[in-house]
Amino acid sequence: MSVSNPTRGAMAAVILSVLGLGLGGCDALDSINPFAEKYKPEVIPTVPADKLYSEGLAKMEDSDYEGAAKKFGDLDKQYTYSDWSRKALLMTAFANYEGQKYDDAINASKRYLQRHPASKDAAYAQYLMAMSQYKQIPDVTRDQERSERALVALQELVTKYPKSEYVADAKAKIQITRDQLAGKEMEIGRYYLERRNFPAAINRFRDVVSKYQTTRHAEEALMRLTEAYMALGITAEAQNSAAVLGHNFPDSPxxxxxxxxxxxxxxxxxxxxxxxxxxxxxxxTGQTASAN
Structure with a gap:
């Protein structure tokens, strides 16, 4: 005796119904297909490059920096490898910088320098990147990775584009950034000194003297070296650090x-x-004399 299979029967019924619906048209199939989607081709009109650029500038004038960056980004994508793309990429970096989206400005500047390293505006792209790092320098009590990045970017500007109009400002900011880094070393050195970890303190103060002699922290670093060496009983080093301090900063407190x-x-x-x-x-002293 044969026993009917209800599962197979149900499946057969579904198949027959689908086939029947198929003969009736695609609309019926769509009605039972949960994944069916109706796609309509979207035609994106080609906006002239100069119009996109003008729209981006207009948004800049309205202080809509995010909107401006988007317009310039669209221009870069739609007219890749054209001169419009070059201008748009630089303006993307500038719009993000003005909008205080510094990481986005850094990325856009880097892309510009990769694509157009010999461009007449390469120095400006480097300047935007350096300033975007500089603007993110944290308080001296925090990690100074941003300060180190800013210093590298600023020094690259001076080295690669020595005749650039941005060099004078870069040099001034290099000194400020170096002072910040020296201040961090001094903070750590004082921490060790207060806890009588004199060798660790000496290492920090020596770093200040070796790397950041032209900063305002050099005088204190030499004094702290004198203090740490005296605490360890290394009197010759204490005498020497005090003498170097007196020779270079005779009027220093x-x-x-x-x-x-x-x-x-x-x-x-x-x-x-x-x-x-x-x-x-x-x-x-030798570097200063040669510079003069």
Whole structure:
């Protein structure tokens, strides 16, 4: 005796119904297909390049920097590899910079420099990238990775485009950025000094003296070196750091403190000309003389 299979019967009924519906037209099929979607081809009109560019400029004038960046981005995409694309990419970077979307400005500037390294506006693209890093320099108590990136970008501007109109501003900001980095080293050095971890403190203060001699922190770094060396009983190094401080910054209040510290220990400043500290400041003096 044969037993009918209800599952097979149901499947057959569905198949027959689908076939029947298929003969009736596609609309019926769509009605039972949950994934069916009706697509209508979208025709995007081609906007003239100059019109897109003008629209972007108009949004810039209205301080709609996000809208401007989008317009310039559309121009770059629609007219890739044209001169309009080159202009649009630079304006994208500028619009993002003005809108304080600094990471977007950095990315656009990098793309510009990759595509157009020999362009007459390459220096400006480098400047926008450097300034976008510079604007994100954090408080000295925080991690200074942004400061380091800003310093690299600013130095690249000075090195690659020495005749650029942006070099003077870049050099001024390099000094400010170096001062920021030196300040961070001093903060860490003082932290170790307060906890009597003198070797760790000395390493930080030596970094300030070796890398950032032209910053305002150099005087204190030499005084703190004198203090740390005296605490460790390394009197010759203490005398030397105080002497270098007095030689380079004779009117500094930090020198007065260093001198008093040595006198309390029955010592006088005495410079060792072959020492690391002496050589570090002689190199700066030589660079200054050659620059003049």
């Amino acid at each position: 930090w020198y007065k403190d260093a001198y008093a510290l040595l006198q309390n220990g029955g010592l006088e400043p005495r410079e060792e000309k072959s020492s690391f500290l002496s050589r570090a400041f002689r190199s700066i």
